[in-house]
Amino acid sequence: MMRTRPLKVALLGCGVVGSEVARIMTTHADDLTQRIGAPVELAGVAVRRPSKVREGIDPSLITTDATALLKRGDIDIAIEVIGGIEPARTLITTAFEHGISVVSANKALLAQDGAALHAAAEQQGRDLYYEAAVAGAIPLVRPMRESLAGDKINRVMGIVNGTTNFILDKMDSTGAGYQEALDEATALGYAEADPTADVEGYDAAAKAAILAGIAFHTRVRLDDVYREGMTEVSAADFASAKRMGCTIKLLAILERAADGESVTARVHPAMIPLSHPLASVREAYNAVFVEAEAAGRLMFYGPGAGGAPTASAVLGDLVAVARNKLAEATGPGESAYTQLPVSPMGDVVTRYHISLDVADKPGVLAQVATTFAEHGVSIDTVRQQGRPDGVGKEASLVVVTHRAADAALSGTVEALRKLDTVRGVASIMRVEGE
Ligand code: HSE
Numbered sequence: 001m002m003r004t005r006p007l008k009v010a011l012l013g014c015g016v017v018g019s020e021v022a023r024i025m026t027t028h029a030d031d032l033t034q035r036i037g038a039p040v041e042l043a044g045v046a047v048r049r050p051s052k053v054r055e056g057i058d059p060s061l062i063t064t065d066a067t068a069l070l071k072r073g074d075i076d077i078a079i080e081v082i083g084g085i086e087p088a089r090t091l092i093t094t095a096f097e098h099g100i101s102v103v104s105a106n107k108a109l110l111a112q113d114g115a116a117l118h119a120a121a122e123q124q125g126r127d128l129y130y131e132a133a134v135a136g137a138i139p140l141v142r143p144m145r146e147s148l149a150g151d152k153i154n155r156v157m158g159i160v161n162g163t164t165n166f167i168l169d170k171m172d173s174t175g176a177g178y179q180e181a182l183d184e185a186t187a188l189g190y191a192e193a194d195p196t197a198d199v200e201g202y203d204a205a206a207k208a209a210i211l212a213g214i215a216f217h218t219r220v221r222l223d224d225v226y227r228e229g230m231t232e233v234s235a236a237d238f239a240s241a242k243r244m245g246c247t248i249k250l251l252a253i254l255e256r257a258a259d260g261e262s263v264t265a266r267v268h269p270a271m272i273p274l275s276h277p278l279a280s281v282r283e284a285y286n287a288v289f290v291e292a293e294a295a296g297r298l299m300f301y302g303p304g305a306g307g308a309p310t311a312s313a314v315l316g317d318l319v320a321v322a323r324n325k326l327a328e329a330t331g332p333g334e335s336a337y338t339q340l341p342v343s344p345m346g347d348v349v350t351r352y353h354i355s356l357d358v359a360d361k362p363g364v365l366a367q368v369a370t371t372f373a374e375h376g377v378s379i380d381t382v383r384q385q386g387r388p389d390g391v392g393k394e395a396s397l398v399v400v401t402h403r404a405a406d407a408a409l410s411g412t413v414e415a416l417r418k419l420d421t422v423r424g425v426a427s428i429m430r431v432e433g434e
Contacts, residue, residue, distance in 0.1 A: 137309030346407030
């Protein structure tokens with residue numbers, strides 16, 4: 001039966017995403033009413049700059065006092081699209097204290113304080129939904145939290161940052177260096193003026209922490225996620241990757257250990273074979289590859305950022321939370337019952353592609369091979385090439401290893417650096433997805 005009294009929504013933040021949320025709520029009002037079973041009414045919009053012209057939004061709804069909006073007594077659902085830690089954290093907590101369910105797109109906050117926010121929601125019998133926090137429009141949080149709730153997820157490997165994927169894709173397709181590709185991303189609006197959060201992997205690490213918690217039913221903190229950015233990836237790395245039939249992606253990789261007793265979470269650039277589904281994810285798109293025990297391999301693909309795509313995910317959550325409200329129920333909360341330890345990066349089993357500049361003289365290859373053997377690392381392939389500028393004195397040696405613990409691989413690299421015959425380690429890159 002249709003309820004005529006509307007559910008009242010407070011929109012906290014009205015930037016790129018918030019304004020799209022308001023627009024879709026208005027233009028799709030009738031459909032949303034039918035899908036929910038009651039109208040949803042935008043009852044207030046909290047902003048920092050009230051003087052800014054906001055097309056399609058009734059100016060009387062605008063306020064700079066988000067706290068007062070949440071405390072006024074008639075709000076059912078708050079949508080937080082402010083981003084960052086504060087004031088978002090205090091506002092979400094205030095919302096729960098006042099019996100308000102929350103839809104948030106805030107990956108940084110959820111990665112840092114997800115456990116406390118879930119606890120606050122549960123204590124008040126309210127919902128906390130955050131589909132938009134990870135991979136924008138791509139339905140991922142709900143499929144992992146709900147559709148796969150009966151399965152066992154063993155591995156998640158994803159491209160969860162569009163900016164870096166755009167840059168790496170440009171480097172791959174045009175042969176450009178990192179800076180040139182970054183400049184293009186900035187000019188086209190894919191990279192922010194300060195791209196640190198994206199290119200150093202902080203954004204992807206926050207998403208990785210959220211996904212790992214959901215995938216493994218365990219608490220994974222932001223600090224538990226090993227993180228390496230992609231600023232050191234060079235045109236030479238792409239040339240090497242191509243020779244191996246690979247490309248390079250910034251990946252978030254979450255794995256359950258073979259014995260099931262621990263998990264790992266990491267973000268770093270890696271070579272993946274061109275045959276892997278993630279290799280064909282171009283431009284600023286995101287994609288997440290999930291391996292579950294019964295379901296097998298699943299791939300989620302789509303736009304990971306942008307106003308309208310992110311608003312789509314927010315609106316989906318709004319419908320779900322509104323339906324729960326009408327049913328006087330709550331959706332799934334945090335599921336962290338397994339309490340699995342998160343192992344350090346050194347325990348991760350992976351493969352390395354190592355490019356060395358070495359002296360071109362007898363015994364060097366044997367010396368390098370011995371160093372790998374001393375660390376228990378088995379070599380898969382070796383390619384040596386005399387360097388034209390070395391005129392018979394220097395060569396480039398590219399070694400690809402078999403799988404080994406990351407600690408053993410990094411120990412090998414440290415030992416290689418100390419050899420007199422190794423002039424330099426030109427690049428080190430993990431190889432994944434085989
Ligand atoms: N800067 C992010 C990206 C936006 O490039 O994917 C979404 O977090």
